[in-house]
Amino acid sequence: MADSDSFAKAQKFLAPRGTADVLPDEWAYWRFVRDTAERVCESFGYRRIETPVFGHAGVWLRTSGSGTDIVEKEMYLFEDRGGDQLALRPEGTADVMRSYVEHGMASLPQPVRLYYVAPNFRYDRPQAGRYRQHTQLGVEAVGDPDALLDAEVIDVLRTFFTQLGLRDYTIKLNTIGDMACRPAYVEALRGYYRPLLSQVCDDCRTRFEKNPLRLLDCKEERCQPAIAGAPRLHDYLCQDCRDHFQRLRDCLAALDIEYAIDERLVRGLDYYTRTVFEFHPAIEGAQSSMGSGGRYDGLIELLGGPPTPGVGFGSGFERLILNLKRQEAEIPLEQDPTLFIALVAAEAAPLALRLADRVRSEGLQVVIGSPGRSLRTLLRHADQKRASYVAIIGRKELDSGDITLRAMHDHTERTVGVDEVADAVRP
């Protein structure tokens, strides 16, 4: 890394690695995805919550699991001037649960349904669909253990995708047991792997120690034989977990939601219990998950709250937009301005400003063109912005006090008073 001076000279100033500017042309996608997310969540009775972009590092250090990449090597950690250990939010669920406890939401009727759209930060190596700052829709149903809610949040995500026009995705579903049955399985898995450790990859040896469930989704060729012969989690599930999973399946059937059970599916965060799921696009890129989540019945206890069940998911906007583009999906167009003011006589600026305000107060979009350009140039600009009408203000209009109003679609012009412009251009 060069020193900062030569860096600045060589590269100018660029957005930090793994971050991106959302430029005006791109914003149409963002607005569409955000508006759709808000509409869908609210249609299910979920209410908006916002938590700070940074928080006490312990919120994530305690909940996400010491063996996970997110905590171990991807957190943006910093100390503030008062000496507090803080972190840029790496994921949304834990801090929303912190807020649930902090604000006594347990005293509200349960479940509490919450959603948020917020940036997350992870120090990862960027590639397609993966950024150091990314924006997620998060949805959480807190305080009710019923599998109906697992089905409900999956339905929220399914509906969100449908409303976006995303097609050809698949849903992977699994159950990973709970604190009653998973420990016995983990022991069985360790017992099985112990004699095989010399045959598996380095990462798997680490997983064996820190996060044994992840042994199952190793992609290394040499580890596949070990995975194939491993004990199956589903053989160790307790009756409660079996019942929960069956009820979830019944609920999904009622909703006509199709899915594939994938016993290899485990999640990257330690707090998940029972249900886990992922939504994948049919066109598989490397960063294929467009939304994923599960149940986290022990999470709130880890944060010092009472035993409280919860279930939810996260869905990354950047990946959704990537898939919308790949699919060449239709998105709502930007609104065209109704009126473009061609200020040929720059000295008439006060008149132009008053006229623009007056027409805007009627709820119409008005753009003032660069003052002092030739009328020819101004009309070209108006055309490029697809304005419906152009109000021409030059010497002639300045003298008479009236406005020349040109209808762009048929090239007709008429003279109107300043007070009549809004009515004349209203669609």
Place this chain on the structure above:
RNA sequence: GUGGGCGUGGCCUAGCGGUUAAGGCGCCAGGUUGUGGCCCUGGAGAUCGAGGGUUCAAAUCCCUCCGUCCACCCCA
């Protein structure tokens, strides 16, 4: 953390040892001294990612670094 591709005006690209570094899009102005989409003319805008090396001569060859993209890993 590990691999691979690529860095030439705002964008896309040509040039691959000797060129005033070329073209398209976009931008500005004019052709119509107040009238758009097409067309025509002109203009502005590039220390060819940075530093070092080879050479009489480097955008072009070599090295290092930086950036970026793609993949692994991980995940949204």
